[in-house]
Amino acid sequence: MNDPLNPPLGKPSGPRELSLCPCKSRETYAACCQPFHLGQAKPDTALQLMRSRYSAYFFRLADYLVSTTHPDTREPDLKSHLDQTIHQTNWCFLTIITMSKGGPDDKVGKVEFVANYFADGQPYELHERSRFKRYKGAWKYLDAKG
Numbered sequence: 550m551n552d553p554l555n556p557p558l559g560k561p562s563g564p565r566e567l568s569l570c571p572c573k574s575r576e577t578y579a580a581c582c583q584p585f586h587l588g589q590a591k592p593d594t595a596l597q598l599m600r601s602r603y604s605a606y607f608f609r610l611a612d613y614l615v616s617t618t619h620p621d622t623r624e625p626d627l628k629s630h631l632d633q634t635i636h637q638t639n640w641c642f643l644t645i646i647t648m649s650k651g652g653p654d655d656k657v658g659k660v661e662f663v664a665n666y667f668a669d670g671q672p673y674e675l676h677e678r679s680r681f682k683r684y685k686g687a688w689k690y691l692d693a694k695g
């Protein structure tokens with residue numbers, strides 16, 4: 550794994566890279582979720598994947614969300630669904646509640662979180678228990694319970 554404070558950068562630094570990561574890790578985007586989004590690194594833990602998926606929703610990276618959904622639960626129309634809906638939501642905050650397993654040596658993991666967003670100008674709260682499972686060694690999002 551790369552040094553999280555000195556990740557390899559594939560592109561020149563710009564405002565997005567230097568700003569704090571949307572996942573609220575208090576790291577810069579470049580030092581946090583960007584290497585995952587660029588395919589330069591893979592999350593070691595289910596929590597890292599969960600955070601990077603939140604950031605992907607924030608930046609509307611539908612392809613990343615598709616590629617990190619487990620094939621067992623990936624709907625064939627996921628990409629077109631995301632393309633239609635991802636711009637309707639403005640994510641504004643993420644709070645991790647609990648996690649179990651999901652570590653570098655685990656095969657499955659769970660993360661409970663609350664994500665806050667606006668849609669049609671109205672604030673909403675998503676409280677979810679997400680399950681994660683490895684596929685070919687890489688963490689993938691499996692499914693969720695509200």
Ligand SMILES: [Zn+2]
Nearest residue numbers: 570572581582
């Ligand atoms: Zn992040």
